[in-house]
Amino acid sequence: MIRVVVIDDHDVVRRGVIAYLDTEEDLDIIGEASSGHEGAALVKEIQPDVVLMDLMMENGDGIEATKEIMKTESCNCKIIILTSYYDDEKVFPALEAGAFSYMLKTSSADQIADAIRKAAMGENVIESKVATKMMTRFQREKLPHEELTNREMEVLLCVGQGMTNQEIGEKLYIGIKTVKTHVSNILSKLDVHDRTQAAVYVHRNQLLNHK
Amino acid sequence: MIRVVVIDDHDVVRRGVIAYLDTEEDLDIIGEASSGHEGAALVKEIQPDVVLMDLMMENGDGIEATKEIMKTESCNCKIIILTSYYDDEKVFPALEAGAFSYMLKTSSADQIADAIRKAAMGENVIESKVATKMMTRFQREKLPHEELTNREMEVLLCVGQGMTNQEIGEKLYIGIKTVKTHVSNILSKLDVHDRTQAAVYVHRNQLLNHK
């Protein structure tokens, strides 16, 4: 039996999920909570195998609760995030906080039950939309270049769109000489020889997709 | 009841698929064939709702059979391609021939049954790997530019990798003057003003991913 706790402040959702999971013979819902604080305390107390955690909650959100739970040393439970959102601001903090899997509420009940079983076996499940975001994020983290300043990044993105120095200057309200300085610094930081290669760099690393 | 015909020259596969589909109460397997010709004739005769068609067959392949079936005016059946291959040379001819859905044999039996039901309701199912190929293909079909010659495309791809005229000339064993001519023609055909924009164009349209 896999011992599960469900944390979600939306009663209908929580009860619905529990109702379904109860029909699965190998899953045992041993507790539920309607806020992050409450949930974290409950988890510490009853030590479930898997936690199903909503992200957006009224009193203390899921990210805080996740961090709270992961801090306890004795904890070896897996936290599955179950939410409607998959934007960067939610996904990465949740994963950094220690989430084990990341499911969307658009997933079917079967998929959620599967994710719980896999979590219990140490196998994590990342919804494909979220996985895509992770991939691009990892790619970006691997960037070998020196840190560019904010201004340089602005200029680089302009170059990546095919703008000339003149156009960049007009857009950023600075002189063309200044643009040239920035471009020159960018080229040496990225270790490329001309603006075309810099533009290629932008696209290879998908820097334009996230503004 | 959804009336289904299965066309596959591999006996084991055909019988396995039929055996499974027979367990589904809403599906009625009304016919089967082991070649494209045979299958097309059968379909014309008994007018099923959905056809499950293998692509690679000994006597008359699935693409020909699909075209054959789609040519008949009275035909309002949906053809689902079921194959192991998802390379460009197979996928696009099949879709152009009139295939309604495209499934891979790696799909689960459930997914195939689902695809049949959806086809009967007018909803097509494209396996994700195939869908990805379609997306990039569509993007390429929408390209607004004039047709480039083969040589120009070669040069353009070099530009898209950030190469200088000098480097391109050395790679293609032509003079730098010739490269300049090509680049100049490319710029005017693509309606861009410099090589950097051409490089951006290459990446926006993912021209490098398919060599």
Add this chain to the structure above:
DNA sequence: TTTCGTCTCAGACTTAAGGCGGAGAGCATG
């Protein structure tokens, strides 16, 4: 206050890029 980093800009210089016009060779098509 001094130091450091960033952003801004200048002048002088070199070079790659790109436009324009012209042209010859090969090759397929009608």
Add this chain to the structure above:
DNA sequence: CATGCTCTCCGCCTTAAGTCTGAGACGAAA
């Protein structure tokens, strides 16, 4: 054979790009 397309290459010219050196202004941090 005449036409058209492609690929090749030339010279001349203009300009955008990029390097180098130097420097002033500003704000944060030591």
